[in-house]
Amino acid sequence: MAPVQASRSNARDLLRPEVLASLKNLDLVARSVVEGVLIGLHRSPMFGFSQEFAEYRSYNEGDDPRFIDWNVYARTGRTYVKRFLGDTNSHLMILLDASASMGFGGPPVSKLRYAQFLAASLSFLAARQHDAVGCMVFDEEVRDYREPSTRSGKLQGVLHCIDSATPATGTRFDKPFDKFREQVSRRGLVAVISDFYCDIDELLAGVRPLAWHGQDVVLFQVLDKDELDPQFKSNVLLEDLETGEAIEVAPEFMRDAYPQRIRSHIDKLRKAAAGVGADHVLVNTSESLDHALRNYLLFRQRRQ
């Protein structure tokens, strides 16, 4: 048993942010994270990640042709693809916030870098389950977009899209959600990764149509420990990374009032997400990545 425990322990160590930050290749990060998480999930009765056949469905554009059941085609002249137990969601769309505020944090990793690890891991995990994976990087505009696909090689394109995101300008959620509605009509899973420094009502105005449309939305709120529990000993002039606005704050405020405000903001976001059927996952960049992935998998299972 001891070697097994050691192996698990080593795999979990690989998920720590400082370790992942040393890995330059995002593909490698994603593989490491997913393998580590799955090792932890091995033999767990909670999750049905077997390749057990579930049903046939008609072939749609974008589906991997490798899963077409040619026997059925020979008999019926129609194209069907096999679906397995873990394949109830046909695609995963990742909306990654690359606004300037995401550049905050660290060392070892900024919020954006951590969000990139998370996005890459989700992509890799989804691809492993034969889900179509797409990606949209946005700030005030949609800066990059990869439509969901299960084709071979598409994952690399998604990872590249995630990896090339750099923090810049402000945040607007209406444009990426509008774009998403225009491009994707099928039901699926939408993972929004952001720090959500925005007006909650405006955010809900974008999320609500998606939920009504049948999309499963999960909001990954990525925050740094210095945002959750800031430590200042004297008056300090804090400059907003997105607007450039500078506000002089007292250490007493940062010690007492600010943590309450940020917790209140998080709670409000969580309740608002629950109100529209979305899920909310708070991600602390100082914690290991498997925590976020476990939440994702739990969420995914609930939806099945």
Next chain:
Amino acid sequence: MSLLAPLFLLGVLAVALPVWLHRLQTQSSERKPFSSAMLLETADQQVHVKKKLKYLLLLAARIVLLVLLALAFAKPFIAAPPVAITANESGTHLVVVDTSASMGRTGISEQMRAEANRALDDAPADALLQVVTADTAVRLLTPLTDDSSVARSALASVAPSALRLDYGEAISALERLVTSLPPPVTLHFVSDFQATAMPARFAEVIPAGFAEFVPHVVGTGEPFNWSVDFVRETPGGLDAGISGTGDRERIADVDLIINDTVVESRGLNQAGSQVLHFDSLVYAGGENRVVLRINTDDDLLADNNWYHVVDNDPPAAVPLLTLNTGGLPVTYLSAALESAGNYRVEPMMIGDFDPRILSRYRWLMLDEIGFIDQQLERALTEFLQNGGNLLAFAGDRAASLESLPVSGHRLAASRIEAQAGAFRSVGQIDDRHPVLSATEGWQNVHVSRNLPLDTLEGDDVLIRLENNEPFLIERRVGQGRILLLTGSLDNRWNDLPVRPVFVSFMIEAAMYLSGVNEIPKTYTVGSSLPLALAGSSSGQVVDPDGNSVLSLADTRREQQIKLNKPGFYEVYTSQGETLVAANVDPLESDLRKINQEVLDRWRDATGGPAQPGTTAFSAEASGTLDLWPWILLALAIVVIGESILGNMHLTLRRTERA
């Protein structure tokens, strides 16, 4: 408000330091990037403003502190505006007090003050008063005032000097002063009215612009005085001229003091002028302090000592390179130079001369430049390049060469032949040159033959013959110079060696080429000593009382030293040190007065047209109020305030860090 030392105001620039430090502190303690200001709230505005106000107060206190400090060093003062004094009917009474050396006569000081006070008493009550002293210069003793007590108190400080008064010069200075005084101006002159102080022209003592001249004669009675008129050095001794006036029954002793030791005493038993001879005197090497002291109780003690400096330095050796140490050139040159007493000619055979000893000398002579061989030419050229000087003559041997060694001049042989049988005189002389400025008689020199040279670029022709050919050329070679006379000294080419001008020429040339200026050793009190005469334009002078005359800053500048005291002055320059003597002007020793008739004419001749109405300004009213004590008080208050504010500032910071 005016400033005594405005340059100290530059210290205000130090204000930049606290301003910069405050700014630095403000900048360094704040500004950090943060993800979003959405949930932030500005610190309590009131607390912040209060804190900033304290910081600004501290900064202001520090700025005020530095400004006050700079201002205190600048010594500000407020000068009260001068009060205009307008003329009235009584006008101005100007009291002039003679403070020349003769006013040091025994018992005369009391008379002088009594007469001056009488002059003040005679002035109307509403008259304006001013007291001045006069010797070599006129000095204002009081400002123009209508308060006689000011003038009387100023008289108490009047004391005779060792300087001379010339009535002509004093009246001239007073005429310039009277133009600034409200008319009519009455001139009260308190003096002993020495006959020797009268100028050559009587008209020079008639003061213009004065309404009245009132002489106040002091020192009446038959004077009795012994004085030294001169001291002259003789071979092996001294001659001293002594004058005695007054009581013939009273005698005096004369002491000759050399270097503070009385070496001889003589008794004087009759008045009148006489010359005392002191023989077989023994001097120490270098400069000797010689004092001739008259021991007597005569009326004027200031002139009983005569100071003289005897220079007993051995004569400087001057090498003369020649082919014949017994020849005429050696004789002429030795006689001329040794007549000055400062030089000793050392004839040396050219063939035996060791060039290695050239470095011992500042300059040397060559009676025939044509005899120089190549080895000696190289040595002499190097000697000149390194700052040595050469006086050379050119004769028959030089005439046989195509060009002269060392100087490099080329000869025109055709012109030599053309000179046969013709006598020429000197045509042009550059009498501005130091060698020739003090020489006279060149027109009496006859030249039958000279070396016709083509002058080179850089040559300075000091003397030209009447045919325009150069006779004396100066040429710089490296750092040294060569003086070349285009004639010989054997009495065949010219008669220069037997003319008197040859002696003065050689002495001046020796001083010029040796780089040593002869400074006069004896001065009259009141005259000026230019330090440049002592070999350098700057230096230090110690007066007879042992005090430095010049401040440290003045020692770097060219100075004219005013010799105001009788005695020995020590002069220190970069060229060495020397001693000069200053004596009371012998004219001050003659205490005889001008005739009463002359004095009456002087008084009667005064009373010219009054100056147009003048408004004068009283210096008495224009006092100054020093502000620096008040600034220091303010400085102390600001220092206390700054300490309190600084302490509050630190308290704030400690609270922040807690």
